[in-house]
Every structure is written in C-alpha cells, then in structure tokens.
Amino acid sequence: MxxxxxxxxxxxxxxxxxxxxxxxxxxxxxxxxxxxxxxxxxxxxxxxxxxxxxxxxxxxxxxxxxxxxxxxxxxxxxxxxxxxxxxxxxxxxxxxxxxxxxxxxxxxxxxxxxxxxxxxxxxxxxxxxxxxxxxxxxxxxxxxxxxxxxxxxxxxxxxxxxxxxxxxxxxxxxxxxxVGGPHDYRGQPHSHTQQQFTQGQYVWPGSPAQRQSLRLPERQAPAFALRVGARQLNVRLCAERTVRFEFADLCDQPTAVMDYLELCRRFDTWIIDELPSLEDCSIAAQQRFINLIDVLYDQDKRLLLIGERPLRDSLGGNAIDLARTRSRLGQLLEVGPEAIATTDIDLNTSGAHSSLRRT
Known part of the structure; x- marks a missing residue:
C-alpha cells in the first residue's frame, strides 16, 4: 500500500x-x-x-x-x-x-x-x-x-x-x-484527483455575436417535452447523445437526482444554458444545481455551461455544498467575450458522435 x-x-x-x-x-x-x-x-x-x-x-x-x-x-x-x-x-x-x-x-x-x-x-x-x-x-x-x-x-x-x-x-x-493541506489540487494542471469534467467549457456572456462565432445554439429555443421516468421535463435540444436544457428547466422545477441519472444513461454531452447568478436563486434551485453538477461530474459527462457573467461571479449563494460545485466547475475552460472561438459542437441529429471538442 x-x-x-x-x-x-x-x-x-x-x-x-x-x-x-x-x-x-x-x-x-x-x-x-x-x-x-x-x-x-x-x-x-x-x-x-x-x-x-x-x-x-x-x-x-x-x-x-x-x-x-x-x-x-x-x-x-x-x-x-x-x-x-x-x-x-x-x-x-x-x-x-x-x-x-x-x-x-x-x-x-x-x-x-x-x-x-x-x-x-x-x-x-x-x-x-x-x-x-x-x-x-x-x-x-x-x-x-x-x-x-x-x-x-x-x-x-x-x-x-x-x-x-x-x-x-x-x-x-x-x-x-x-485530510488537510493548503492546496486545492483540482486547480492544478494535473489534478491530484483523477476525475474531472471531460473537455468541458464555460462560455459567457452568451451574446448573439458570441453564439454565432462559437456556433452555439441560439437563446430562447422553444421547449418540448421529454419523458424521464414518470416525469415530463422541458428540453431545448435532443441530438443523438447531446441534450440541451436551460437552467430553469432543471433547477427551478421539482427535479431529482434520479432524473439526472436517467438522463445520463441517454446523453453524454450536456449543454446547460442561461445560468443565472445563483445568489438570486432559491436555496432549492441552488441545491438542485449542486446535485446536477455532482451527477454529471461523477458520470464523467461533457458539459458546456453558458451564463451571462464570469463563472466566479455566477456561483454565489448560501447552499451548503456550493464550495464543492465551485471547485468542480473551476475545471471548465472559461471562454469569455474576447476569446478566440474554441468550441465546435456537432448538433446534427444524423451525427454519430455529438460532442464538445477543443481545438
């Protein structure tokens, strides 16, 4: 040992x-x-x-x-x-x-x-x-x-x-x-923890020009129903193994961990759009977001998260486990308004491998 x-x-x-x-x-x-x-x-x-x-x-x-x-x-x-x-x-x-x-x-x-x-x-x-x-x-x-x-x-x-x-x-x-120590190893280039988000990105502010440049989906796509177990969830995109939700679709609704686990069995690439400032959300919505990130992280899913402000400014709030969420999302590649286009998302339903790829 x-x-x-x-x-x-x-x-x-x-x-x-x-x-x-x-x-x-x-x-x-x-x-x-x-x-x-x-x-x-x-x-x-x-x-x-x-x-x-x-x-x-x-x-x-x-x-x-x-x-x-x-x-x-x-x-x-x-x-x-x-x-x-x-x-x-x-x-x-x-x-x-x-x-x-x-x-x-x-x-x-x-x-x-x-x-x-x-x-x-x-x-x-x-x-x-x-x-x-x-x-x-x-x-x-x-x-x-x-x-x-x-x-x-x-x-x-x-x-x-x-x-x-x-x-x-x-x-x-x-x-x-x-287990103590002064360092958060997740923030180092070669993480002390083995697991991390696979090729994940956080994009802000998600403006129309940025979305066009990065080939991101447009805002306010119409919602349609997706059956998950006994529930009907609003979803904005289903393309092969890729799914897109808005934050409110999952976190402002009474969703549960078992819903996220069921979705993980069906989708490998997740796009979560319209991330608000968490400190403006209810504790229940914050906790659902924490649970969602926990599941995506543990299931090793690709994540594209889109918000309006820098990531560190979006993750305020009072929910108890937010420190863990901040640490995990801190592994995402942050793409700001001045960044060169680095996101290439295949959203064709006919594509065999819908995924996020960093160039």
Missing amino acids: HEYFRRKAHHQGYTLSLSQQRVIERMAQQASALLHTSPRSRQRSLYLHGAVGRGKSWLLDGFFQAVPIAEKQRVHFHDFFTHLHQGMFRHREAPDALGRTLDELLKDCRLLCFDEFHVHDIGDAMLISRLFKALFQRGVLLLVTSNYPPEGLLPNPLYHARFKPVIDLINARMEVME
Whole structure:
C-alpha cells in the first residue's frame, strides 16, 4: 500500500502531505486486516473528511485499486441511494426490505468505498442510520469521504438533533481522519484527483455575436417535452447523445437526482444554458444545481455551461455544498467575450458522435 501510493504520487508529480501519509498508514493496516482475517470479522472503518480538492477521492480510489480482493465496490452517494430507494420500494412487502436490497446491491462485498458523502434530507438521514448499522453487522469495511466532519452532517438545526445517533455511530465504529493541506489540487494542471469534467467549457456572456462565432445554439429555443421516468421535463435540444436544457428547466422545477441519472444513461454531452447568478436563486434551485453538477461530474459527462457573467461571479449563494460545485466547475475552460472561438459542437441529429471538442 505504501509503495503503491508512493509511485502514484511520484508519477503525478506530487508530494504527499502529512495528513495523507497518516491516512495511507491506516489504509495499509486495513488492507492487511482484509487479507488476513475472516470475511465477517469486524474492524474499524474509515471516515475521511476535509475541504474540497485535498485528495480525499484520490486516496479512496488508490485504496480501492490497490487492495487485492475481488469483493469490493466503489459507489457514489447519489447513485447508491437512488438504487437503495428503488430496491426498498421493490421489496416493500418483505419483512426486511433493506436487507433484501443490500443482498442485491452488495452480494458478497467486503469493502465498500462510499465517495462524496453528505446528508441534507431528513428522510435519507433516517435511512443512513439503518444502512450503517446493517453494513457494520455484515462486517463490511466502509471507507467514506466527505467535505464535512461527522458533526457537520445534516446541519439544518431542525433535524440535526435527530441525526445525532448516526453521528455517534460513525464516531464509535469508524476512525475519523481529516485530510488537510493548503492546496486545492483540482486547480492544478494535473489534478491530484483523477476525475474531472471531460473537455468541458464555460462560455459567457452568451451574446448573439458570441453564439454565432462559437456556433452555439441560439437563446430562447422553444421547449418540448421529454419523458424521464414518470416525469415530463422541458428540453431545448435532443441530438443523438447531446441534450440541451436551460437552467430553469432543471433547477427551478421539482427535479431529482434520479432524473439526472436517467438522463445520463441517454446523453453524454450536456449543454446547460442561461445560468443565472445563483445568489438570486432559491436555496432549492441552488441545491438542485449542486446535485446536477455532482451527477454529471461523477458520470464523467461533457458539459458546456453558458451564463451571462464570469463563472466566479455566477456561483454565489448560501447552499451548503456550493464550495464543492465551485471547485468542480473551476475545471471548465472559461471562454469569455474576447476569446478566440474554441468550441465546435456537432448538433446534427444524423451525427454519430455529438460532442464538445477543443481545438
């Protein structure tokens, strides 16, 4: 484990921080225990927290890749919980719907890596309590990354006290470690995190002249209905694997993470137009935008985001997770009003590969 991370850091040109070295030491101990103890033996799981871009997901991915067992899964918060809710609804008549669903989702999993863990919904919070207890009872080694220490989860004062038993469970059954350091590695040319938006761009101000120069779609295209599950969503363009929405189509409407996941199965290139100043939007709209960016980022989709002002001026607001969204969108190539045309979008429905390409 130590050698794996040493080579990984050297290859990417990074020096491991002291906090990262401490985490790797703990991971080495966990890997040894996984290899030399029975599958049902209990050991202390690991909860990593810290500011965005400090290498939490990089550490999680490295641990997942380096542990030489087949019974392991790496999952994302949104995707896992969508499948969990669907499974429990499917088995709602069973005496233990959660247990039946985990049997399907995890099978013989011994290591579960749970990335980008956060809680803002009281319904999810109550389910998390049952989920963690079930995982610990099954002897699953849980590795969790989060932007928040356990005490910072579900900060809404209306619900935080009800979540306190889960916080106590995490502190009792998991080793809580902070991944710190002065640098946001996502802002460096070769990201310390492996994942980033693929060839994504942020274009502003999206004026008619700029749209013509960059071959962008015109504003105020008529909306038409697109069925997504049981919903009808307004969409401005569908062309092969490319889809275009206006911000209001997705974020001012009661859309959900499961809608974004379903759309990701159908589209690889996303154009989100008419991005407003988030600080002028409701908290609900801000949270939907955060969830949308989380899903697009995790699903490795191409993103063309179009707004009226520089990106840093568009991402104000009070939603709790906006720091993560700013960090992720900061990886987009920003194309301002004076930039040379660098966007080439094939919007022909007959095109086999609709995509964003940087020239």
